[in-house]
Amino acid sequence: MSERPKILIVDDEPDVLLTLRLILESEGFDPLLAADGETALRRVDDEHPDLVVLDIMMPVLDGWFVLAELGGRPTHPRVVVCSAKSGDTDRARAAELGADEYVTKPFEPDDLVDVIRAVLARHGAPV
Amino acid sequence: MDQLPVEISQRIRHEARVAGLHDHAPSIEMVERRRLQLWSIMIVVMISVGLAALTISGATGNVSWVTGQPLVLAGGVGVLAVAFCIYAVEKEVHLHRLSRLLVDERLLSNTMALQLQMNTALFNAGKALNSVMDLDDVLDAILANALELLGGVGGSVMLLEDQTILRVVAVRGEGIARDARVRLGESIVGRVAQSREPLLVSQEFAAADVGGALDANLELGGAMCVPLVNRGQLLGVLTVLAAKGAGFTDDDLSVLSLFAEPVAAATAKAGLYEAERANVAKLLESDRMKSQFVASVSHELRTPITSIRGAVAASRRTDLAAQREELLDVVDRQSGRLQAMVEEMLVAARMQENANRLTMQQIDLCALIRLTALDSNVAGRPVDVELPASCSVRAEPEALRRVLTNLIENAHKYGADPVRVAVQVSDDQVVLSVIDSGPGVAPEERERIFERFYRSDPNGTKPGMGLGLSIVRGLVESCGGSVWVEDAPGGGAAFRVALRTNFVLEPRREAAHV
Numbered sequence: 001m002s003e004r005p006k007i008l009i010v011d012d013e014p015d016v017l018l019t020l021r022l023i024l025e026s027e028g029f030d031p032l033l034a035a036d037g038e039t040a041l042r043r044v045d046d047e048h049p050d051l052v053v054l055d056i057m058m059p060v061l062d063g064w065f066v067l068a069e070l071g072g073r074p075t076h077p078r079v080v081v082c083s084a085k086s087g088d089t090d091r092a093r094a095a096e097l098g099a100d101e102y103v104t105k106p107f108e109p110d111d112l113v114d115v116i117r118a119v120l121a122r123h124g125a126p127v
Numbered sequence: 128m129d130q131l132p133v134e135i136s137q138r139i140r141h142e143a144r145v146a147g148l149h150d151h152a153p154s155i156e157m158v159e160r161r162r163l164q165l166w167s168i169m170i171v172v173m174i175s176v177g178l179a180a181l182t183i184s185g186a187t188g189n190v191s192w193v194t195g196q197p198l199v200l201a202g203g204v205g206v207l208a209v210a211f212c213i214y215a216v217e218k219e220v221h222l223h224r225l226s227r228l229l230v231d232e233r234l235l236s237n238t239m240a241l242q243l244q245m246n247t248a249l250f251n252a253g254k255a256l257n258s259v260m261d262l263d264d265v266l267d268a269i270l271a272n273a274l275e276l277l278g279g280v281g282g283s284v285m286l287l288e289d290q291t292i293l294r295v296v297a298v299r300g301e302g303i304a305r306d307a308r309v310r311l312g313e314s315i316v317g318r319v320a321q322s323r324e325p326l327l328v329s330q331e332f333a334a335a336d337v338g339g340a341l342d343a344n345l346e347l348g349g350a351m352c353v354p355l356v357n358r359g360q361l362l363g364v365l366t367v368l369a370a371k372g373a374g375f376t377d378d379d380l381s382v383l384s385l386f387a388e389p390v391a392a393a394t395a396k397a398g399l400y401e402a403e404r405a406n407v408a409k410l411l412e413s414d415r416m417k418s419q420f421v422a423s424v425s426h427e428l429r430t431p432i433t434s435i436r437g438a439v440a441a442s443r444r445t446d447l448a449a450q451r452e453e454l455l456d457v458v459d460r461q462s463g464r465l466q467a468m469v470e471e472m473l474v475a476a477r478m479q480e481n482a483n484r485l486t487m488q489q490i491d492l493c494a495l496i497r498l499t500a501l502d503s504n505v506a507g508r509p510v511d512v513e514l515p516a517s518c519s520v521r522a523e524p525e526a527l528r529r530v531l532t533n534l535i536e537n538a539h540k541y542g543a544d545p546v547r548v549a550v551q552v553s554d555d556q557v558v559l560s561v562i563d564s565g566p567g568v569a570p571e572e573r574e575r576i577f578e579r580f581y582r583s584d585p586n587g588t589k590p591g592m593g594l595g596l597s598i599v600r601g602l603v604e605s606c607g608g609s610v611w612v613e614d615a616p617g618g619g620a621a622f623r624v625a626l627r628t629n630f631v632l633e634p635r636r637e638a639a640h641v
C-alpha cells in the first residue's frame with residue numbers, strides 16, 4: 001500500500017463526487033473519480049485503487065454490475081457501497097456480491113471516512 | 128287459493144258418505160265400481176218387478192184390478208220399485224258429483240305438483256344467483272334448471288356485446304357452440320332480441336333453415352326464445368330447444384319467461400360485480416403506486432441531501448477554506464433541486480383541486496418555447512427548435528412552460544440526444560412535439576406513463592418520482608388540450624401536445640352546458 005491510499009469514488013452526481021473528493025483529500029487519501037460503472041471498471045484496471053466507494057443507481061452500468069464484475073476477478077479492491085437504497089434486500093445483495101461495507105445516503109462524511117479507514121485497517125491490502 | 132284443496136276434500140268426504148262409500152280416500156275406480164253395483168241391483172230389481180207383475184196378471188186371469196187382492200200385491204210391488212228407483216237415482220247423483228270432484232282433485236294435485244317443481248327450479252335458479260358470483264357459473268346453473276323443468280334437449284344464454292352482437296356465454300346440450308355470435312335482428316334469437324318479445328316455435332324445424340348459432344345438422348321439435356331485460360335494458364336472449372318428436376306449448380313459454388328474470392338479474396348483478404372488482408384492482412394498483420412513490424421520493428430526497436451535508440462538512444474544514452465558494456454553490460444547487468421537487472409535488476397535489484382555475488390567455492407558443500429551450504440549454508439539456516415565427520394558442524403561460532420543461536426533461540432522462548421541439552399549425556389547433564432519439568415508448572406503456580406515480584423502471588437507475596408526465600397531462604387537459612406519445616418517424620418517442628388556437632372554445636365549460 002502506498003503512502004496515500006487510492007480511493008475510487010463512483011457516483012453519477014457531480015456534487016457528491018466533488019464534496020467527497022475534497023474531504024478524502026483533506027483526510028490524506030488519494031481520491032480518483034468515476035461518474036458511471038464503465039469508467040469505474042476502467043479506472044480500477046488502470047490505477048488499481050485500494051478501495052472503491054460505489055453508488056448503485058447509475059446510468060450505463062449500475063453499481064450491481066460493477067460489484068459483480070469485481071467479485072469475479074482474482075484480485076480486486078475493497079468495496080464500500082454507498083447508496084440511497086436503504087432496504088435490507090439491497091444490503092444483503094451487496095454483501096452477497098462481495099461488498100465490505102454498506103453506507104446509506106445521506107451520511108455524515110466523517111462517518112464514511114471512519115468506515116473507509118476501518119475497512120482498510122481490517123484488510124491491509126486489496127485481495 | 129290454499130282453501131281450495133281443503134274444500135274439495137271436505138266435499139269429497141261428504142259426497143262419499145252420502146253415496147254410501149265409507150272409505151277415507153275414495154278413488155275414481157271405487158266410485159265406478161259403486162255405480163256398477165247400483166245399476167246391477169237396479170236392473171235385477173226391475174226384472175224382478177216385471178216378473179212379479181207378469182206372474183200376478185197370469186194368476187188372476189181377467190179378474191178386475193179394482194176389486195181383487197192381487198191388485199194390492201201389484202200395487203205394493205210397484206211402490207217398492209218406484210222407491211228403489213228414487214233411492215238409486217239419488218245415489219247416482221251423488222256418485223256423479225263425487226266422480227267429478229275426484230277428477231277435479233286429481234287435476235288440482237297435478238297442477239300443484241307442477242307448480243312445486245317449477246318453484247323448486249326457480250328457487251334453485253335464485254340460489255345459484257346468490258351463491259355464485261362468477262357469471263358463467265350462475266348462467267349455467269339457471270340454464271340447467273330451466274332445461275330440467277321444461278324437458279329441453281339443449282339451450283343457451285346469449286348476451287349482448289357492443290349493442291349489436293349476441294354472444295353465446297352459457298350452453299347446455301348439443302347443437303349450440305359456446306362463443307358463437309349472432310348479429311342483432313338476424314336469425315330467430317337476433318329478432319327476439321330486437322323486438323324484445325318472447326317467441327315460441329311449436330313445429331319441427333331444421334336448424335339449417337334458421338341459421339344463427341345453431342348447429343346446421345340439428346333436427347328439432349321446437350324452440351323457445353325469451354329476451355333478457357333488466358330495468359328496461361336489453362341484456363341478451365335465453366333459448367331452450369326441444370328434441371325432434373317433443374315440443375313446447377304456450378305454458379312452457381310462460382315458464383321460460385319466468386326464468387328470464389333471474390337470468391337478467393344475474394347478468395346485471397355480475398356486470399356490477401365485475402365493475403366493482405375492476406375498481407378494487409385499480410385502487411390496489413393506485414395504492415401500490417403510492418407506496419412506490421414514497422420510496423421514489425425518499426430516494427430522490429436522499430441524493431441532494433448527501434451533497435448538501437458533504438458540502439457543509441467540507442466547508443467547516445480549515446484546510447478547505449479556499450474551496451468554500453465552490454462548496455456553497457453545491458449547497459445552493461442541491462437545495463434548489465430539493466425546492467423544485469417539493470414544488471413538483473405541490474403542483475401535482477394542487478392540480479386535482481384547481482384544474483379549472485387556470486387563467487387562460489392567448490399566448491405566443493413559439494416565444495415561450497424559445498425561452499424554455501434557452502433555460503434548458505443552460506441547465507445542460509440541449510434542445511433543437513424548429514419553429515414558425517410565431518403561433519398563438521390559448522393556455523395558461525406558467526402551466527405551458529412547465530409542460531414544456533417536463534417534456535424536455537423527460538426526453539433527456541428516458542430518450543437520448545438530440546432532442547427536438549417542433550410546432551405544427553393547422554386551422555383550429557397547434558400541435559407541439561417534443562421528439563427524442565431514444566428507444567421510444569412500448570405501445571402497452573403509452574397510456575400508463577401519464578398516470579400519477581407510474582414509473583417505467585421502478586427498480587432502475589433513472590431518478591424521478593413518477594410525477595412529471597402526470598403533471599403534463601393534467602396541465603394540458605386543464606388548458607383544454609390533449610397529450611399523447613407515439614413513435615417518431617425516424618425512431619425515438621414523439622410526445623405531442625394539441626392545443627386550441629382561439630378564444631372561442633372552452634371544452635370543460637362547454638361540456639357542463641350539454
